[in-house]
Amino acid sequence: KQIHSSMRILKYILLLLLLLSVAFVVFVATQQSYYKVIRSKEIKISKDIVYNLVSDSTSLIDWNPWEKDEAVFKNVKLVSGDTILQKISLSGEKNESFMRFQKTKKGTLISWELKGNLDFELKLLSILQGGIENVLGDKLEDGLNNIDNYLVKELNTYNIKVHGIVKKHATNYIQQIDTCSFADFQKVSKKMLQNMIAFVEKNDIAIIGSPFITHQTWDKKAKTTIFSMCVPVEEEILTTSGSEISGGHFDDFLAVKTTLTGDYSHNIEAWNKTINYINKKKLIKDTEGLNIEVYKISLPKERKPSKWVTEIYIPVKKRVYIPKPKPTEVQEVVGTSETSTKNTTK
Template identity: 35%
Template sequence: MRILKYLFLLLFLFLIGMSVFVSTQKGDYDVTRSKVIKNPRITVFNYINDYRNWETFCSWIKNDSSYQFTYPELSMGQGASCSWTSDSSDGNLKTILVKQNESISQKMVSNEETSEMFWTFKDTIGGTKVTWRSKGKLDFKSKVAAFFHGGISSVVGDTYEKSLENLNKTLDYEINTYSIKVNGIVNRPGGFYLKQFLHCKEKDVDRNIKILVSRMEHFFDKNKLNSTGKPFIIYHKYDRANDDIGFSVCMPVRDSINIMPGSDIESGKTASYTSLKTTLIGDYSHTQTAWKKALAYISKNHLERNKSGQIIEVYAVGRNDVKNPSKWVTEIYIPVYPKEDAKLVVDKPIDSLVVATPPTETVAPKK
């Protein structure tokens, strides 16, 4: 009995000593990890700059299925944010400052602990050197947890290393794996839609489309509007010589909708028209490759483009449907005049469309 009392006393003294030791340790931390990602800097930067992509590479998210994310209208660029809940933490992230293709500064709050995160991107042999730095201060509970796991530098450092490795694998496969199929001549039905128009430079097209699609979806949710299909893009102007691209991000609706004057949202309607349909399965960054393949098909088969029509891209399967970019589906419609002996097919969803002449190109990362 006396021995048991001594053991309890020793345990009590140990806990007091450990508490005193831990409480006197510095709560400040500054952890940095780097890795060369085998992709161009613009690709890596754009991927990390969008919070909707973080679920595909952050190790603490991939290892915990209880994470539930909420994304506002703006999920990429300066001012972007996201929030989450899980069995282990609640928190949010916000982008404070962005230098395009160079650096990102963020603020994170997790379980009421605030930290700063910094990303830098530099060209190097074999790809892009990504450096991920985190600064913050731990409360007593977090210092105790870190103490039993080798220290905060070890805990955060290991997490960042695993996440950067996931990022490298994700980009290598998900971004660089795609297929292109020229489906053939179809009759694309017309209909009503709401749109938001924008002019920008060619290098900013992909980024601005993502931003405007999110805004349009937010507009529909806020105003309790129902869309009758997937988002699509109408290209009004593609002037490479003057680097001037004009396009509208659209959402289809059943009937015409009156919009209040002064809004940047407008209503519109397309008529049915004959077009060459081409399907891209993969990340949006390969749309220009799909365009080139479609235009080559038009030339090879002596089709005549209908210049009065506009090229349309439909996001049949997008990032709200599946997180993996390699599984996204974009349908591209280029207006053409039908040949007299051509048999038109009314356009249908991709999984039910059967047409002739289906040359397909598939590209995957080299091992």
């Protein structure tokens, strides 16, 4: 009888636990699904740089607060330099993300708003962690902190070294020409580089060095540049007329070389230091030569900008030394003219 009574009590306990579990599941499931969470953070980096990082889908890995398989981001609408609208899938549920960028005295204020409907898992986490603000709100804060840490640390770590005059050796290459604004250069050149890599792989073309850029124009007033994305190849390539990709070649030339280690945003400073060196040494720029930037270390192999290495080559003319003429020798001639003084013997 005692055993039977104990079994009955155990059954009641299990039934009670089952009922409580069902009640808890029902309680969780009936919680409000719709939510909206907002977080903001000021980052001491210029607005354009912050916006370019966040709007570039290939940079998502550098600041995404969710694990790779937890969330899927898709850019829906981009308002240049101002707003990014995204669709974010969390556990199968679609959510809307708004990121707004506002210029401040110290840098940029990012406001990140996330809204949508909670699935059962997020409702459960919300209850266990004291509200959705503590679940998704913390995620937004993590993402903003990731952006801050990435940009401030990575962009402020750089070094510029001017090496002086070197010989840039003759090179065959293939190129794609485009025009863009200074602000869009990184994004446009990155896509072009991917296009070039795909072209050489498709056509079994051997690459013999690092990709590089040649600037044909650099308009400071309009803030635009016409440039070629180039990949060095072993043999000179001939392409059909009208093709996006064309072949090119340059011969050996002298250039002042500078190495920038760090993010490409310091490129203008590196160029200015190179030009200052040329002026200081009283060198003459070769205006008919190619201004070249070689991406020795860059995306996609290296994600950290502080470790990127860019080499700059500005062509200069050979010095021509003209020997100074020797001073004219003035010879004193002692003549025997009538005015000469002679000794006579009396």
